[in-house]
Amino acid sequence: MPIVYPHKTEMPSRDPQERRSSWDEVALGYTEEQAVVEARRCLQCQDPLCEEGCPVNVPIREFIRLVALRRFDEAARTIRRRNLLPAICGRVCPVEHQCESRCVLAHDGQEPVAIGRLERFVADWERAHGGTPSLVHPVRRAEKVAIVGSGPAGLTAASDLAQRGYQVTVLEALHAFGGVLRYGIPEYRLPKAIVDQDVENLKAMGVEFARDVIVGKTVTIDQLLRGLGFAAVFVGTGAGQPVFLNVPGENLKGVYSANEFLTRVNLMHAHAFPEYDTPVRRPRRAAVIGAGDTAMDAVRCSIRLGAEEAHIVYRRSEEEKGARAEDYRRAVEEGAIFDWLTLPTRFIGDADGWVKAVECIRTELGEPDESGRRRPVPVPGSEFVLEADLVVIALGTRPNPLVPQATEGLAVDGHGCIVADTETGGTSRDGVFAGGDITTGAATVILAMGAGRRAATAIDEYLREKASLVSTAAERTGNIGL
Amino acid sequence: MDTTATVIEKRPLTDVTTLLVVRAPLVARNAAPGQFVILRVSETGERVPISITDFDREAGTITIVVQNVGRTSALICALEVGEEILDFAGPLGAPVELPDRGHAVLIGGGFGAGAIYPLARELEARGVRVSAIVGARTAGLVILSDLLGPACDEYHVCTDDGSLGYHGLVTGRLEELLAEGAGYTSCFAVGPMPMMRAVAEATARWHLPALVSLDPLMIDGTGMCGGCRVSVGGETKFACVDGPFFPADAVDFDEVTDRKAMYAEDERVSCELAEAEVTV
Numbered sequence: 187m188p189i190v191y192p193h194k195t196e197m198p199s200r201d202p203q204e205r206r207s208s209w210d211e212v213a214l215g216y217t218e219e220q221a222v223v224e225a226r227r228c229l230q231c232q233d234p235l236c237e238e239g240c241p242v243n244v245p246i247r248e249f250i251r252l253v254a255l256r257r258f259d260e261a262a263r264t265i266r267r268r269n270l271l272p273a274i275c276g277r278v279c280p281v282e283h284q285c286e287s288r289c290v291l292a293h294d295g296q297e298p299v300a301i302g303r304l305e306r307f308v309a310d311w312e313r314a315h316g317g318t319p320s321l322v323h324p325v326r327r328a329e330k331v332a333i334v335g336s337g338p339a340g341l342t343a344a345s346d347l348a349q350r351g352y353q354v355t356v357l358e359a360l361h362a363f364g365g366v367l368r369y370g371i372p373e374y375r376l377p378k379a380i381v382d383q384d385v386e387n388l389k390a391m392g393v394e395f396a397r398d399v400i401v402g403k404t405v406t407i408d409q410l411l412r413g414l415g416f417a418a419v420f421v422g423t424g425a426g427q428p429v430f431l432n433v434p435g436e437n438l439k440g441v442y443s444a445n446e447f448l449t450r451v452n453l454m455h456a457h458a459f460p461e462y463d464t465p466v467r468r469p470r471r472a473a474v475i476g477a478g479d480t481a482m483d484a485v486r487c488s489i490r491l492g493a494e495e496a497h498i499v500y501r502r503s504e505e506e507k508g509a510r511a512e513d514y515r516r517a518v519e520e521g522a523i524f525d526w527l528t529l530p531t532r533f534i535g536d537a538d539g540w541v542k543a544v545e546c547i548r549t550e551l552g553e554p555d556e557s558g559r560r561r562p563v564p565v566p567g568s569e570f571v572l573e574a575d576l577v578v579i580a581l582g583t584r585p586n587p588l589v590p591q592a593t594e595g596l597a598v599d600g601h602g603c604i605v606a607d608t609e610t611g612g613t614s615r616d617g618v619f620a621g622g623d624i625t626t627g628a629a630t631v632i633l634a635m636g637a638g639r640r641a642a643t644a645i646d647e648y649l650r651e652k653a654s655l656v657s658t659a660a661e662r663t664g665n666i667g668l
Numbered sequence: 669m670d671t672t673a674t675v676i677e678k679r680p681l682t683d684v685t686t687l688l689v690v691r692a693p694l695v696a697r698n699a700a701p702g703q704f705v706i707l708r709v710s711e712t713g714e715r716v717p718i719s720i721t722d723f724d725r726e727a728g729t730i731t732i733v734v735q736n737v738g739r740t741s742a743l744i745c746a747l748e749v750g751e752e753i754l755d756f757a758g759p760l761g762a763p764v765e766l767p768d769r770g771h772a773v774l775i776g777g778g779f780g781a782g783a784i785y786p787l788a789r790e791l792e793a794r795g796v797r798v799s800a801i802v803g804a805r806t807a808g809l810v811i812l813s814d815l816l817g818p819a820c821d822e823y824h825v826c827t828d829d830g831s832l833g834y835h836g837l838v839t840g841r842l843e844e845l846l847a848e849g850a851g852y853t854s855c856f857a858v859g860p861m862p863m864m865r866a867v868a869e870a871t872a873r874w875h876l877p878a879l880v881s882l883d884p885l886m887i888d889g890t891g892m893c894g895g896c897r898v899s900v901g902g903e904t905k906f907a908c909v910d911g912p913f914f915p916a917d918a919v920d921f922d923e924v925t926d927r928k929a930m931y932a933e934d935e936r937v938s939c940e941l942a943e944a945e946v947t948v
């Protein structure tokens with residue numbers, strides 16, 4: 187019989203005060219004892235609804251059963267059947283909207299089983315005990331497949347295709363691999379050693395990685411398919427183009443997009459300037475506009491860069507925020523200040539062109555808008571000024587148009603997303619598949635992985651079909667010759 | 669896929685400017701006039717944008733001209749023949765739109781005297797008449813006359829101190845030539861920001877359509893960070909993907925100049941550190 191505790195087993199984490207000046211990982215992960223205790227909360231449901239809440243259908247019930255039995259290596263293999271990057275997903279999945287939201291315990295007045303924490307535990311246990319055996323498929327196939335972008339969508343597609351024996355090359359625009367996992371999500375939330383190791387695992391499986399290749403500039407999709415001999419291309423270029431507010435003062439010094447701010451810190455290590463050459467503004471008072479994952483990352487980074495006060499400025503209320511529950515809680519613990527129902531109207535600069543304040547107006551929520559959320563309406567006369575010497579705009583991102591612009595006949599929708607079949611990733615161009623944020627707009631790591639996986643299956647089918655067509659055509663020509 | 673980039677030729681042009689020919693076949697193949705590359709030369713280093721001064725698709729080479737102004741540019745200038753460049757990404761930016769007829773005047777200052785060369789080459793191939801006006805502080809700092817001179821129908825040098833050619837700024841010479849009836853129909857300028865601003869003002873006076881190459885701070889160079897944003901005609905543009913060339917009369921020069929100075933203090937720290945390392 188399961189032991190019924192109404193709450194999740196707490197995960198040890200660093201002291202919030204210490205965190206304010208440290209880039210080390212905040213959440214420390216379960217011990218074996220804690221994991222077993224938490225796993226025993228699982229009811230081993232006949233019909234595990236939690237699995238339907240996971241976009242890649244991790245066999246949750248089964249892996250948790252194995253954890254409860256302390257068969258951790260088997261648990262790891264069970265997860266890996268569906269999820270290639272469990273150490274990452276266990277850390278960054280918005281579980282309260284995915285697997286854990288469907289757990290029966292959560293519908294029973296209790297907290298759900300801590301599926302994300304257990305997944306992380308199992309993945310970390312595996313790494314600590316000799317790592318993952320790479321699964322190379324013995325059959326080598328002649329076809330080469332190009333993967334454009336090394337985010338979760340691209341890495342997953344690369345892995346699945348390599349396992350099927352294809353020769354896979356990942357082409358990445360930046361000098362480091364991982365996409366948002368590398369340049370967006372900070373070290374204290376996702377240590378880069380984990381991303382490095384996942385990339386190394388793929389290299390060990392025979393996947394080739396090429397950095398500094400900007401597809402659409404360095405090579406085009408057409409060049410990949412023609413001159414360079416790739417039989418198919420998967421596009422996983424993400425939604426990397428920042429959106430600005432378009433209010434006065436946005437180009438003052440000290441005003442950043444979240445992408446720039448986080449890239450300076452995560453990819454370029456600006457927090458370690460001058461040891462690393464790339465600088466970033468060291469704030470005294472920071473204001474971050476927005477309340478999604480990206481905003482939480484920016485506000486927590488600004489605290490670590492020394493901000494005495496760090497504000498989240500959001501035009502709707504706490505309820506509408508997009509951030510994961512855990513990151514929001516951590517930001518609160520670390521002392522971030524939340525200005526809900528506040529709309530920035532202008533950035534005010536000093537005599538030298540540096541931002542010194544944000545002019546804001548309070549809002550109240552009116553009727554629901556197209557997104558289904560209640561529309562914020564400015565309250566007349568409620569204007570006020572928030573002092574800030576660093577402003578980060580975290581209002582979301584759009585798909586980067588580089589690849590579509592350089593690829594004739596590749597259809598995009600009104601938002602600039604590549605139009606792709608949700609099941610296969612197939613696009614309007616023969617041999618070109620797409621998945622992840624470039625097709626959906628900004629979403630989640632696990633959704634991007636799921637799309638990469640489905641596309642890999644579809645690419646395999648596409649290439650097999652093509653190969654068999656070629657061989658039947660060859661036979662036919664042979665017959666006619668007779 | 670071969671993404672390596674190796675220095676195959678090095679030529680110091682002045683005390684502070686170095687020309688490097690880099691074997692980078694992948695980058696050379698799609699290169700076009702007006703584009704640039706982004707380099708990183710050490711694991712702890714910055715990503716810096718550098719214009720393509722020449723490219724040879726067959727030979728797979730890219731020529732760059734680098735002015736030693738700070739930590740990273742010093743490291744680039746110190747590269748030797750045979751050395752591999754850690755990261756060499758490109759070609760980036762939108763190729764500049766060039767005319768098919770008329771008389772184009774190209775203006776180059778500093779490293780810009782190199783960066784205008786691919787434009788001259790392409791214009792010449794299109795049968796467009798090309799004049800170049802190149803400026804430097806003093807005769808010893810005039811670069812690449814041997815490359816650019818033969819590629820142009822007319823080639824004018826200006827020095828601030830009058831030690832070579834016209835005594836004064838490039839825009840002084842430009843207006844003099846316009847007044848003499850040079851009949852330019854288009855203008856393209858690459859150089860330091862004050863020069864570009866002066867070009868914008870001069871060409872506006874003469875109603876000469878001009879494009880200037882902007883060089884704001886950049887990181888990724890792919891439109892991902894927005895750090896390179898500039899105001900052009902009241903609209904925000906990303907210089908790394910929408911530019912680097914923009915209509916001179918629409919650029920907010922005050923803003924570009926100001927944003928470029930964002931890390932002046934950090935750059936000083938970085939340079940001092942680099943100098944300390946050298947003296948150790």
Ligand SMILES: Cc1cc2nc3c(=O)[nH]c(=O)nc-3n(C[C@H](O)[C@H](O)[C@H](O)COP(=O)(O)OP(=O)(O)OC[C@H]3O[C@@H](n4cnc5c(N)ncnc54)[C@H](O)[C@@H]3O)c2cc1C
Pocket residue numbers: 278279280334335336337338339340357358359360363364365366367370371399400401402422423424425426448479480483510586588589621622623624628629630631632634
């Ligand atoms: C700051 C931040 C925090 C986030 N936090 C979370 C979280 O906690 N949990 C969660 O589930 N999701 C989170 N997300 C969302 C999640 O990271 C994305 O949904 C996911 O990374 C999308 O994966 P992708 O593979 O489609 O693209 P990306 O991860 O964006 O990767 C795309 C890659 O393609 C490269 N590329 C782009 N153009 C080209 C080109 N032309 N040629 C070659 N390469 C190219 C890019 O450089 C990049 O490396 C966060 C996003 C951000 C920005």
Ligand SMILES: Cc1cc2nc3c(=O)[nH]c(=O)nc-3n(C[C@H](O)[C@H](O)[C@H](O)COP(=O)(O)OP(=O)(O)OC[C@H]3O[C@@H](n4cnc5c(N)ncnc54)[C@H](O)[C@@H]3O)c2cc1C
Pocket residue numbers: 704714716717718719720733734735736737738739740741742779783882883884885886912928929935936938939
């Ligand atoms: C599209 C583009 C094309 C360029 N082409 C060339 C080129 O062909 N040859 C060349 O020598 N330089 C070129 N630059 C400028 C070059 O990128 C900078 O000189 C370089 O980044 C300086 O780095 P640093 O570490 O050596 O100097 P830092 O220590 O970072 O700075 C030292 C000085 O250089 C200035 N500086 C810093 N970054 C830039 C920048 N991005 N642009 C201009 N000045 C800067 C600073 O304001 C400071 O005064 C180009 C810039 C852009 C955006």
Ligand code: SF4
Pocket residue numbers: 239240241242243244246269275276279281284285286301302305632
């Ligand atoms: S991958 Fe994410 S959604 Fe799926 S079970 Fe793991 S933590 Fe939950």
Ligand code: SF4
Pocket residue numbers: 227228229230231234235236237246247250288289290291299301
């Ligand atoms: S729904 Fe909850 S209790 Fe049921 S199997 Fe899944 S995790 Fe266990």
Ligand code: FES
Pocket residue numbers: 885886887888889890891892893894895896897906907908909
């Ligand atoms: S350099 Fe990042 S968007 Fe232009």
